[in-house]
Amino acid sequence: MSRVTVVGAGVVGLSVAHELARAGHRVSVVADRAAADSVSGVAAAIWFPHDVDHSVTVLESAAVTYRRLAELAEDPRTGVSLRGGTVLSRRPGPDTSWTRAVPHTEPARPDGLPEGASGIRCTVPLVETGAYLAWLRETVTGLGVRFRAAEVTSIAELSRQDDAEALVVAAGLRSAALLGDDDVSFPIRGQVVRLANPGLTDWITDDDNPGGLTYVVPRRHDVVCGGTGNVGSWDERVDPEVEAAILERVTALVPALAGQPVLSRAAGLRPGRAGVRVEPVAGHDRPVFACYGHGGAGFTLSWGDAARVAAMLGPAGS
Template sequence: MGHIAVIGAGVIGLTIAYELAEAGHDVTVLAERDHTGAVSSVAAAIWFPHAVDTAPRVLESAELTRQRLTALAQADPRTGVRLRTGTVLTRHAGPDLSWTAAVPGHRPATAAELPPGADGVTCELPVVVTGPYLTWLRTALDAKGVRFRAAALTSPADVDPGFDAIVVAAGLRSGALLGGDDQVFPIRGQIVRLANPGLTRWLLDDDNPGGLTYVVPRDDDVVCGGTGDTGAWDETADPATEAAILRRAIALVPALAGAPVVSRAVGLRPARTAVRLEAISGYAVPVICCYGHGGAGFTLSWGEASAVRALVDAL
């Protein structure tokens, strides 16, 4: 058993803490904000490798995560994970469908499932209702004896002595913590949540002519998005952008017309030119990096946590 510090309390950091505690390690999570203040709480959180590189290792991580989320959905609805059917639209020749290798039962969308001018793939995917899920995960960590400590760190060297290893899983802040990784950048995402009029089917339309569009029904609300503003740091919701999102969403799903707004939010996806998952030297104790997951934190969480666990166990 090792004493491990995990920097970061988003879905990646919390899932890593879970896996390490499950393996018998003594784990402390260090973060400036808890999970309610992380970008993970803003995510539509449907399983899909969005805004992340699709290297073979990343897709393997996504497949393992889909399996774990599916098992959670089937075992306990209190986890907040739901299995829902929907369609990923494609609007140009040669779309990247590498993700379908991890999704059994996918099929070409029928004409009735498609808007004019689009093709697509229909399948069943896990949808995570972020509030209940992150609360469930935090409760499970408490039960495993994981400790949480508020900490404003500038480097792994700031972590108190006594740990055998440190995991950097702080999303967008990870690059700065490691001395300025210039391959890290934000992708701004704005969403609006509408009261759910009874929808269960989701729709993803990355190539919508008007901009990135998705409609993801959860339990009582529907997450409508979005934006993919690379390099933008503004976390203020823009009314004009929201109006455009709603126009696109309602055009695809007319049943949303007239649904009242429940809430709105902006989050900064922690992107990188490639996911960074490796052990690095140069510190008093071993440091393992796990960040750069873009819009796929929930999609990769369990796979990445399993890989970090293997790296820690090999130290």
């Protein structure tokens, strides 16, 4: 079997490790943060290609991931379920290209929508991040994947310490610096507050809300309420004023949330880039592959892009 090291243990890195191990490679994952401590653990993790371009390649990966997550939803241990909800738009001619990756969509009934808004109803996978990331790590460990906790400061240094025959860089925001990427990569700060669930099942997203990005994503035991999209901010602290503004927007959108107790709160940095990068990277002493720049769509593109990386490497021994 060939030896492959994956840099990064978020949802993308773990998905890549899974697909490579399934293809027969001997895989190691090296990262300084566990998935739950990365932005993957902060995400509302509802399927939607957010903060990425809607290119043909991106939507193909989104469709592959949709199908895989829909299959996983049949196993309650994964923490994946299929949930109905509404994508709101408050502007004329909204981009609906993402609907090509969804089996069925329909216009939302105007009653109940904010004044002047339109909506698209659909059913998409929703990932309970705590359960899913734990299940995914347990699954890849069962496939023989090994984990090492370390900060990777350069690919050259890793190459000197590692006997892998190939490297995959899936380290989110740090990937560009590791690979000397000249394209613009940047943080997109996201903040959420998680409320007790008063019995909600449907999700709703409102990217065009006049007060800022707004979404309500009910899970089994809480409701993830957001959010923010502060491009260029490296601040991972929870801001009380931002939280108050989020709560004001979500309760206006979903009045049933008013007065619900706060269960937890978090902030994280989405790995933004001019475009998702999944390709071989020349100039190294062994094959190196990039898989990063997923913006707010790490869960949405994870399985599709992991399959693309596995196809580039081919089966073990090839």
